[in-house]
Amino acid sequence: MMSFIIADLSVIPEAVKPVYLTSRLGMQFPILATFFALTFLPFYQKIHDVVLCISLLLVCYANYWLIVQCWKIAEFSFSYEGTLLYGLFCMFIMRLSFKFSIIFVLFTILGFALIIFSYPVYAGFGMVNLGFVSLGLIISLIGVKQIENAFGRFQQLNEKLVRLNQIDQLTGLYNRGALEQQFDLMLSVSNRIGTSISVFMIDLDNFKDFNDGHGHLRGDEVIQTQAEILRQVFNRETDTVARYGGEEFIVISLGINAQASEALAAEVLREWVRRKIKHGKGQGQDFVSCSIGLISTQVDKETQKKHLIDTADKALYAAKDKGRARFINADNLDIL
Numbered sequence: 657m658m659s660f661i662i663a664d665l666s667v668i669p670e671a672v673k674p675v676y677l678t679s680r681l682g683m684q685f686p687i688l689a690t691f692f693a694l695t696f697l698p699f700y701q702k703i704h705d706v707v708l709c710i711s712l713l714l715v716c717y718a719n720y721w722l723i724v725q726c727w728k729i730a731e732f733s734f735s736y737e738g739t740l741l742y743g744l745f746c747m748f749i750m751r752l753s754f755k756f757s758i759i760f761v762l763f764t765i766l767g768f769a770l771i772i773f774s775y776p777v778y779a780g781f782g783m784v785n786l787g788f789v790s791l792g793l794i795i796s797l798i799g800v801k802q803i804e805n806a807f808g809r810f811q812q813l814n815e816k817l818v819r820l821n822q823i824d825q826l827t828g829l830y831n832r833g834a835l836e837q838q839f840d841l842m843l844s845v846s847n848r849i850g851t852s853i854s855v856f857m858i859d860l861d862n863f864k865d866f867n868d869g870h871g872h873l874r875g876d877e878v879i880q881t882q883a884e885i886l887r888q889v890f891n892r893e894t895d896t897v898a899r900y901g902g903e904e905f906i907v908i909s910l911g912i913n914a915q916a917s918e919a920l921a922a923e924v925l926r927e928w929v930r931r932k933i934k935h936g937k938g939q940g941q942d943f944v945s946c947s948i949g950l951i952s953t954q955v956d957k958e959t960q961k962k963h964l965i966d967t968a969d970k971a972l973y974a975a976k977d978k979g980r981a982r983f984i985n986a987d988n989l990d991i992l
């Protein structure tokens with residue numbers, strides 16, 4: 657704005673300099689300074705469109721006032737191009753939303769049309785200039801809409817990518833990467849609120865034999881069934897169920913003690929028994945089952961994710977050793 661003022665003052669007639677300075681320094685500058693100050697408000701993002709639209713319209717109308725005054729005082733045709741510049745700045749640099757851009761463009765064109773129809777400021781070029789300003793602003797409006805659409809699509813794609821990156825395609829559960837992040841979060845939350853955490857490692861029994869005997873596709877269905885059972889049993893908001901890899905799953909649950917954790921593990925085993933899915937292959941059992949190792953502990957600053965997983969894993973392998981289709985609580989590992 658300062659460079660505009662210096663350039664304008666060297667070309668405009670002496671008689672209009674006072675109104676010029678009033679418009680620029682007494683109106684436009686304070687409006688923009690107030691707008692700038694408002695951007696520091698903590699809730700500014702919520703009012704961005706309203707504040708920007710009103711501020712820039714006020715600046716535009718201060719410019720219109722200047723055009724009219726220059727004409728009235730010295731019949732001097734003050735340039736109108738600043739109107740377009742303010743529009744472009746508002747829509748593309750300050751990113752006014754499409755909805756508010758429509759309001760901005762309508763009022764900007766309306767104000768300029770009022771000048772053209774009320775004063776012969778631009779002589780025979782009045783309508784041409786009005787057309788130029790209107791078309792320029794409408795084309796900018798279309799540009800804003802296209803940018804908004806492109807951003808919307810980009811955001812959707814981004815969300816889809818994040819989902820794809822976190823979700824296991826076969827089961828729809830969290831994958832291992834997402835589990836690691838979720839686990840860290842759950843550990844710090846349970847440390848902060850002083851609650852317990854339970855970790856369950858779940859593994860299908862003799863699944864290699866099942867795959868070899870029934871085929872990989874049936875194997876995939878069994879993996880999906882395991883996911884379904886886990887989702888059904890661990891259905892609280894504070895439960896995280898993930899596919900840890902292959903036919904191995906992990907569940908993290910907050911705020912349940914050892915007894916409740918064992919009850920949930922038993923429920924998973926019962927659900928397999930209820931479903932009676934035939935196995936009968938290799939050295940396998942009659943029906944498909946799984947083994948579970950679990951640990952339930954109070955969380956403190958020292959609690960380590962790796963230690964919890966390793967301990968649940970040890971309990972899982974103890975359950976396998978003991979004959980499968982059972983759960984073992986790591987608390988009992990010493991006495992086994």
Ligand SMILES: Nc1nc2c(ncn2[C@@H]2O[C@H](COP(=O)(O)OP(=O)(O)OP(=O)(O)O)[C@@H](O)[C@H]2O)c(=O)[nH]1
Nearest residue numbers: 859860861862863864865867872875876902903976
């Ligand atoms: N169908 C299918 N099979 C899988 C998938 N991921 C891993 N597997 C199979 O799961 C089987 C795991 O076998 P092992 O690790 O030997 O364990 P197991 O036969 O279940 O024996 P235990 O765990 O000791 O009861 C392998 O045959 C893998 O090929 C998958 O996404 N789909």
